[in-house]
Amino acid sequence: MISNFVRSFSRSLTTRNELVHVQKHFEGVEPEKRDRESFLAAVAQFKEKRGRTHVEFINTALKYMKDYGVHKDLETYKTLLDIFPKGKMIPQTAFQKIFLHYPMQQNCCVKVLDEMEWHGVQPDKEIHDIVVNAFGEWNFATKKVKRMLYWMPKLKHSNKYLDRRHVEGKSLSPSELAGIALKMMSRDPAAAISLLKLPEDAWMVTSQSLSQQKLIEDLKTGDEIFVDRSTVYVQDNKIDYIILSGPPKLPPLEEFKKEEMDENYENWFEDWKKRRTEARRSIHEQDFEIIYALGALYKNDNTTAFRWIENLQKTNKNLETLRIRLRLDGNSKFNAI
Amino acid sequence: MLRNLRLLRVKPSTSVAFYSKENADINIRDEKKNELKDFNNKVQVMEKKKVGIFGTSNVPMNTNFPNPKGVPGYDPEFSVKELLAELPNTTKKQSKLLGGEMRDLIKSAGVEKVELLEDIGFLRHNEARVEYKFDTKEKLDLWHLGCDSDWKEGFSKCSFVNTQNKTGLFSGSISTQIVKDGRVERAGWASIKLEDRKSFNRKKFLTKWRNFSHLFLKIRGDGRSYKIMLHSPLSMDFTWGDSFSYPLHTHGGPYWQYEKIPFSKFFHTVAGRIQDRQYRVNLEDCSSIGIVLMDRIDGDFSLEIDYIGVYNDTTHIEDFAYETYTLPVFNTHGF
Numbered sequence: 001m002i003s004n005f006v007r008s009f010s011r012s013l014t015t016r017n018e019l020v021h022v023q024k025h026f027e028g029v030e031p032e033k034r035d036r037e038s039f040l041a042a043v044a045q046f047k048e049k050r051g052r053t054h055v056e057f058i059n060t061a062l063k064y065m066k067d068y069g070v071h072k073d074l075e076t077y078k079t080l081l082d083i084f085p086k087g088k089m090i091p092q093t094a095f096q097k098i099f100l101h102y103p104m105q106q107n108c109c110v111k112v113l114d115e116m117e118w119h120g121v122q123p124d125k126e127i128h129d130i131v132v133n134a135f136g137e138w139n140f141a142t143k144k145v146k147r148m149l150y151w152m153p154k155l156k157h158s159n160k161y162l163d164r165r166h167v168e169g170k171s172l173s174p175s176e177l178a179g180i181a182l183k184m185m186s187r188d189p190a191a192a193i194s195l196l197k198l199p200e201d202a203w204m205v206t207s208q209s210l211s212q213q214k215l216i217e218d219l220k221t222g223d224e225i226f227v228d229r230s231t232v233y234v235q236d237n238k239i240d241y242i243i244l245s246g247p248p249k250l251p252p253l254e255e256f257k258k259e260e261m262d263e264n265y266e267n268w269f270e271d272w273k274k275r276r277t278e279a280r281r282s283i284h285e286q287d288f289e290i291i292y293a294l295g296a297l298y299k300n301d302n303t304t305a306f307r308w309i310e311n312l313q314k315t316n317k318n319l320e321t322l323r324i325r326l327r328l329d330g331n332s333k334f335n336a337i
Numbered sequence: 338m339l340r341n342l343r344l345l346r347v348k349p350s351t352s353v354a355f356y357s358k359e360n361a362d363i364n365i366r367d368e369k370k371n372e373l374k375d376f377n378n379k380v381q382v383m384e385k386k387k388v389g390i391f392g393t394s395n396v397p398m399n400t401n402f403p404n405p406k407g408v409p410g411y412d413p414e415f416s417v418k419e420l421l422a423e424l425p426n427t428t429k430k431q432s433k434l435l436g437g438e439m440r441d442l443i444k445s446a447g448v449e450k451v452e453l454l455e456d457i458g459f460l461r462h463n464e465a466r467v468e469y470k471f472d473t474k475e476k477l478d479l480w481h482l483g484c485d486s487d488w489k490e491g492f493s494k495c496s497f498v499n500t501q502n503k504t505g506l507f508s509g510s511i512s513t514q515i516v517k518d519g520r521v522e523r524a525g526w527a528s529i530k531l532e533d534r535k536s537f538n539r540k541k542f543l544t545k546w547r548n549f550s551h552l553f554l555k556i557r558g559d560g561r562s563y564k565i566m567l568h569s570p571l572s573m574d575f576t577w578g579d580s581f582s583y584p585l586h587t588h589g590g591p592y593w594q595y596e597k598i599p600f601s602k603f604f605h606t607v608a609g610r611i612q613d614r615q616y617r618v619n620l621e622d623c624s625s626i627g628i629v630l631m632d633r634i635d636g637d638f639s640l641e642i643d644y645i646g647v648y649n650d651t652t653h654i655e656d657f658a659y660e661t662y663t664l665p666v667f668n669t670h671g672f
Contacts, residue, residue: 118523118633143613151611154659159562161588184560185590232589233560236634243591255555256465283592288502291591 019056022046026064036076039068043079054083055108062115071119074127080112081130090136100140109134109141113148122156123148167235174239175203178296181232181239182207185294188283196311201298204308208293211282213316216292219246221321225292227305229328240300242308242328244293252287253278302326434536455548460649465553467646468546469531469626471505484509484527490516491524500641504557508639511630526631527638530568533625540624543567547620549647551597557641558587558594564629567603569622578608581618585628587640597648601655617657 025045029038039061046057058080070076084105091101100106109131116123123145131145156164162184172180175195182193182205191209198204219225225246232239284291293312297304305326313319454460470476477499485491495509513525533541552565563585570577581603588594603618604611609629626645630638 120633147611147613155584158584159586161586162560181560181589184588185592187588187590187592230591231559231637233634233636238636241590245591256467259461259464286591286593289591294590 019053019060022057022060023063026060026067031067034064034068036068036070036073039064039070039076040079043083047083054085055104058083058108058112062112065115071115072121074116074121074124077112077116077121078127078130081109081127081134084109084134086133089134091139097136097138102135106135106139106141110144113141113144117148117152122152125149162234164235167237172237174298175205175296177234177237177239178203178205178241181234181241182294182296184234185232185241188212198298203298204304204311205296206293206308206312207295208312208315209284212284212292215282215284215290216316216322217318219318219322222323224323224325227309227324227326227328229300239296241294241296242300242305243291244295244309244312245289245291248285248288248290250281250285253281300328302329304328431536434534438536452545452548460548462649462651464549465646465648466546466549467553467644469645470503471499471642471644472503474499477505479531479533480505480529481532482507482529485524490521491526492516493525493527495527497529502641502643504641504643506639506641507628508637510637511632511635513633513635525633525635526629528627528629530566530627531625543620543623543626546647549600549649550653551599551648551650553646553648554585554596554598555643556585556587556594556596557592557643558585558589559637559639560587560589561630561634561638561640562586562632563640564631565598565603566606566627566629567618567620567623568625568627569619570624571622579622580606580609580627581623582606582609582611593643597650599650599653599655599658601653602658604659615657615659615661 022042025042029042043061051057061080065071065076089102089105091097113123113131128142128145128149131142135141162180166180167177175197179193179195186193186207186209188209188211190211191207193205193207196204196206223246225244228243228245230241230243232241295308295312297308305328309319309324309326469479477497480497482495482497484493484495486493492512492514493510494512495507497505497507500506507527507529509527511525511527513523515521515524535541552567554565565583565585567581569579569581571579583598583603585596585598600618600620605615605618606612628640628642630640
């Protein structure tokens with residue numbers, strides 16, 4: 001008995017139950033017309049027929065979700081799960097409760113929920129209720145949605161560097177995304193992020209704080225600084241940014257001090273002086289480089305970077321006297337201005 | 338008691354937890370064997386599945402974990418010939434490890450026992466201890482590296498190398514493209530995992546971290562979210578997939594990131610799936626750390642690690658961050 005139940009469970013995981021005519025329907029739509037509406041139309045058409053092949057239909061539809069661009073849309077998942085008939089599959093006896101009641105349907109539901117989880121779609125109470133109405137309060141599929149409802153909001157905002165509410169579900173322009181990326185990367189709370197809009201949709205974003213300006217002022221005439229290119233992710237957006245940095249002046253920071261139980265006050269003056277200089281080291285003086293500014297450009301090449309530097313010179317007069325090396329263009333690594 | 342029954346698994350998508358380099362070698366060896374079989378005209382289309390009382394699910398549940406690696410088809414046995422060929426190397430390596438252990442034992446023969454002192458409260462606020470550095474190749478070799486393409490289950494790439502700044506650079510690219518073999522349903526992960534063992538393959542536990550409140554890492558990421566896993570497999574098969582996890586978010590950019598993650602925030606997972614019954618991480622059972630990337634984002638990644646250690650914050654009094662809820666008695670979970 002047990003083995004039968006579990007075996008049917010495992011088989012449904014390994015084999016795909018799909019319907020050819022449904023597949024044809026999804027395939028039949030032209031790639032340009034594949035969107036949310038046409039997906040929901042297919043679901044509505046199935047519902048109208050009151051077919052009994054729920055599992056097969058959902059399995060097929062699930063395969064095409066990414067094609068139709070609805071894999072991150074909660075409403076579509078709701079419509080998909082709404083296909084399951086209400087009430088009929090709720091276990092009534094203890095025996096039904098203990099074992100997997102309607103295994104194919106439940107596993108199919110779990111599969112849909114798992115797909116949702118994989119794409120990071122946050123569940124809500126409504127989707128929970130949809131599953132409860134189909135499968136009962138504490139069934140396997142319901143437990144899956146309960147688990148999701150419990151854990152996903154818990155870990156949703158665990159990232160303290162990026163507020164996902166600023167990014168998710170918004171159509172952000174490249175400059176806005178760059179601004180978010182710079183805000184995430186600039187660890188100095190005093191860093192000011194500024195956007196410069198140029199004609200023809202061109203833009204430049206700069207992040208620089210007063211202490212970084214001070215560091216540039218302290219540089220001597222002829223000192224070498226570099227502009228390099230790197231990439232960062234803001235959720236699934238890949239963003240190119242540039243760093244204005246130079247060689248370090250101080251040795252790498254001694255992060256750990258060996259603390260003795262009995263304190264030694266013999267060299268108290270030296271210790272005090274050392275502590276003072278250490279405290280004065282700004283966050284921009286990293287172990288192997290000093291970071292003078294961060295930026296992002298509409299186009300990542302040396303000419304655009306040169307425009308960025310020119311713009312930066314308005315606030316950092318000392319930049320004119322420095323030797324700036326732009327290293328954005330792939331092959332030519334050291335292009336002196 | 339079937340503690341880790343996970344009927345809601347679709348596919349063991351994070352076989353990360355069980356990755357080992359030896360395994361890759363064994364795969365190759367298996368292939369050779371298969372070729373031999375073909376040559377002998379004993380073609381096996383599919384091996385006959387063993388039918389157990391709980392069916393033939395290949396999901397690593399407590400009742401049917403195939404092996405300590407949790408990987409179907411893993412066979413740790415090899416011929417006596419190979420064993421003898423490998424013997425000199427093994428002897429050399431093991432005696433070196435044993436020698437090191439003996440030296441440490443003599444060195445620590447004094448009256449002062451650090452862990453004992455820490456137990457009775459000599460651990461101070463703001464105290465940190467760096468355990469794993471990445472400055473030399475030997476230290477990097479303690480970490481095993483893997484991604485889905487190593488298992489022929491995807492197209493991700495990864496590497497772990499020393500940099501000139503005496504750090505380790507874990508980089509590569511993630512691809513969520515699925516291999517069309519009808520078996521793999523999810524793809525796109527890369528991982529490093531600590532395989533630091535004592536001589537004669539004895540496990541090294543993270544017991545000496547027990548009095549510290551935070552896991553402490555100095556890293557430089559790329560804005561992606563990684564995951565820390567504290568693996569705690571024990572002798573019983575239903576614990577082989579156990580680990581305690583927490584996401585490791587990075588801010589990216591040129592600034593170093595000092596990440597402190599409280600041990601109280603780690604949640605219990607089995608093969609990457611969060612469990613219903615939660616409890617605090619027990620560092621006395623943990624024998625390995627892993628850093629995993631599986632964020633469903635296609636593209637290059639890079640994570641520079643300077644060190645991994647522990648940190649003590651006496652103001653952090655939280656024991657466990659999650660409430661432990663219970664399910665009704667007469668429900669499927671009880672079975």
